[in-house]
Amino acid sequence: GAVVSQHPSRVICKSGTSVKIECRSLDFQATTMFWYRQFPKQSLMLMATSNEGSKATYEQGVEKDKFLINHASLTLSTLTVTSAHPEDSSFYICSASPATGKNTEAFFGQGTRLTVV
Amino acid sequence: AQTVTQSQPEMSVQEAETVTLSCTYDTSESDYYLFWYKQPPSRQMILVIRQEAYKQQNATENRFSVNFQKAAKSFSLKISDSQLGDAAMYFCAYRREGGATNKLIFGTGTLLAVQP
Secondary structure, rough: OEEEEEEEOEEEEEOOOOEEHHHEEEOOOOOEEEEEEEEEOOEEEEEEEOOOOOOOOOOOOOOOOOOEEEEEOOOOOEEOOOOOOOOHHEEEEEEEOOOOOOOOEEEEOOEEEEOOO | OOOEEOOOOOOEOOOOOOEEEEEEOOOOOOOOEEEEEEEOOOOOEEEEEEEEOOOOOOOEEOEEEEEEOOOEEEOOOOOOOOOOOOEEEEEEEEEEOOOOOOOOOEOOOEEEEEEO
C-alpha cells in the first residue's frame, strides 16, 4: 500500500523555539494532506487541511500563526509549531490520499511526539 | 455537519472470542465511505476495513467484518477469533464521496482489551 512518512518521530524543544514536522508521501502525489493533533486516549482532532500550492484551511479554534503549514510540492507538507509552549506538547499526525483515482483510503504518517520543556 | 459516535469507550474480549464495536453516524448525504481504523500502542493508524455506502453487501476482511445499516446510520465492526494483537484503540471514520480532498471525520474511539 501507499506510504506516508513523517519526520521526526520524537522531538523535544525549549519553550519559545519553533519546530518543524515533515510529512511526505513516498509513492504517490497528494494535492491535499491533513494535520491532526491527538491527546492521550483521545481521538484525532483535525487541525488543518494542507493544499498544494495554496493556503491551508484551518479548523475553528486553531491558530494559523501558531501552526504554520506549507505544502510546496505534491509530496511534502510541513507543519511548523512557532514559539512553542508546554501546552503545545502533543502527538501530531499527518495523512494523505493519492490525488488520482478514486482511492478513498487515507494513509497516515507514523506521528510526531512533541515535548516542549 | 457530519458526526460519528462511538458509544463504547472501552471493551474487553477473551482471546478467540468475538466482539462487536458500535458506531453510528449522522449525514444528509447519500454517497460516502465508512472506515474502521486501528491504532495500536505504536500509535500508527492502520486501516482495518472500509465500506462504500452505495454497496449493500457488508465488507469483510479475514476476521473482521462490518454490519452496515444505511437507513439506521449504523456501522459496527465484528472481530472474530480475537487475538492478543487486536488490542488497540479502534476509530470509526466517515468520509464524503469525492476522494482525496475530503477529510475524515473520526469517532471518539473504543479501547479494546484482549484477555488471554
